[in-house]
Amino acid sequence: MARFRSLIAGLSWTTGLAVAAGVLLGGCSSTDDEHDHHDGQHRPKVVATTAWEAAFAKAAGIEDVKVIVPASVHHAPDYDPKPSDLTAVAEADFVLYASFEPFAGKIKEAAGSKAKLIEVNLDNSADKVTAQVKSLGTEFGTSDHADPWVTAFAAEYDKLGKDIRAAWPGSKQPTVVAQVFSTWAAQLAGADIVGTYGPEAVTPGQLAGLAAKKPDFVFDNAHMSTGAVLPDSGAKQVSIVNYPGQDLDLLTVYRDAATTLKKAMSGS
Structure with a gap:
């Protein structure tokens, strides 16, 4: 938790990481044309802090989601981001995070990204999942995928509930x-x-x-x-x-x- 507190206090995951961010961004200049924005044919680039947020993004229609915190890390706020994480964020259109993972904003700041930060409500209650997936589908422009997923989810949820x-x-x-x-x-x-x-x-x-x-x-x-x-x-x-x-x-x-x-x- 000490590392988590230091992240909250400021961008303090070492000067080396900030230097790495400068090197990464100094070698490239990202423009809107270089981003894979959703235009009816392409999906936006999405980075998620953990697999949980990433699963919501996938349900909403994003097949290729970059996950920052490895599954082996059981407490996301304790994770120290790497330079490769900054690279992913710098190129992202959206960064998904949870309220207890405020380091997402610090990563975005370090990467100089123009990505939109979206706070995901990490709650697997059926109504919350439905609302969150629909909301992300609207944000990503992927409602054509999100809406059918919600329909399939409702049917599966009812079936599993009856089985239990x-x-x-x-x-x-x-x-x-x-x-x-x-x-x-x-x-x-x-x-x-x-x-x-x-x-x-x-x-x-x-x-x-x-x-x-x-x-x-x-x-x-x-x-x-x-x-x-x-x-x-x-x-x-x-x-x-x-x-x-x-x-x-x-x-x-x-x-x-x-x-x-x-x-x-x-x-x-």
Whole structure:
């Protein structure tokens, strides 16, 4: 987190990076003609801070998205951008980032890019995903791709939800305590969300209150897990993955979650 704080305070990922930016930009002059703007035939150049934002861009119609933070880095704000990242940003039309990743603006500043910064709402709730993909499709000029994706997503979401509900223990709606970034999985499962926790540390009083709800399951966030949340409550803890894989397929996140949830609810 120390590196993250230094980024917020100023462009302090070393003087060497700033020098690299000068070298990169000194050797080329980018013009609008050199950018692959969307004109009905071409897609704009998009850079995303993480695979999660990139998956939204792909859903909206951008097949080739440059991802800055490697998948091996589990906490994006701790990542130190490289000169190659500046090159990508300098040539981009759009840079996608999340509110907790303010270093995106610093990268753009260092690269001297004219790219438009777009803050992506990283929430896998169905309504939020639909709104975000449609919005990006409008921004990119790719609604011809985004709108059909949203239609396909709605159909897949309904199918997966029915599959999970068919696996409810005893055919009864389960009760769930969910980490705030995992509530979407509870919604997908049709579960009754009786409490939430995070992203800040949970106090003993909060834990006692959540345990008193006597949930059937705890849906933890695989990317921010702090271990067993309610170890003595009898609730079964399930780890929920928010980020897509290297294929940047957002639908796979839902399919994988459905598989995990059906397995947990069937007791297998």
